Amino acid sequence: MTGAPQTSVFSHSHHDHQACITEAIDRAERRCADRNLRLTPIRRRVLELIWENHQPTKAYDLLDKINVERGHAAPPTVYRALDFLLNAGLVHKIESQNAFIGCDADHERNQPKFLICRNCGRAAEIQSPEIDNVIASEARDAGFVVDHQTIEVDGLCAACAEELQPTDSAL
Numbered sequence: 001m002t003g004a005p006q007t008s009v010f011s012h013s014h015h016d017h018q019a020c021i022t023e024a025i026d027r028a029e030r031r032c033a034d035r036n037l038r039l040t041p042i043r044r045r046v047l048e049l050i051w052e053n054h055q056p057t058k059a060y061d062l063l064d065k066i067n068v069e070r071g072h073a074a075p076p077t078v079y080r081a082l083d084f085l086l087n088a089g090l091v092h093k094i095e096s097q098n099a100f101i102g103c104d105a106d107h108e109r110n111q112p113k114f115l116i117c118r119n120c121g122r123a124a125e126i127q128s129p130e131i132d133n134v135i136a137s138e139a140r141d142a143g144f145v146v147d148h149q150t151i152e153v154d155g156l157c158a159a160c161a162e163e164l165q166p167t168d169s170a171l
Ligand SMILES: [Zn+2]
Pocket: 009, 015, 016, 017, 018, 020, 021, 054
């Protein structure tokens, strides 16, 4: 396969991350307006902090940052903001790391799936309804009721693979 990767999440250069953040906040504003939800200042700030990079963020890191900014922050305030963002589908939880990542898609309720680089820590969401369909149909055939589905694929992104094994793995 040649050409640019389908996601810019893993690109270590030539990546206008401010654009990612702006888009994420715009998306959140639209989503909240559509659903009559309120993107309060704390919810917006938590979302911005999660979007600071493409690496999953731990709840206690969010808490630390909000604390520094506001001088104090009651943990429940931050956890409630996180819950709001999760329920609105604006962030997802990376179960294997107990951490949170911004959603860069317009889906509301799908089962998020991720490629996670073990070197740089970036996580990219896979948009592939086929995977959900296959699991749903396998579960149906087995008479199995799915509560929760976690698909997190660990590995190396192209940039890290190149960094770690220069030249000799050229295609
Ligand atoms: Zn970005």
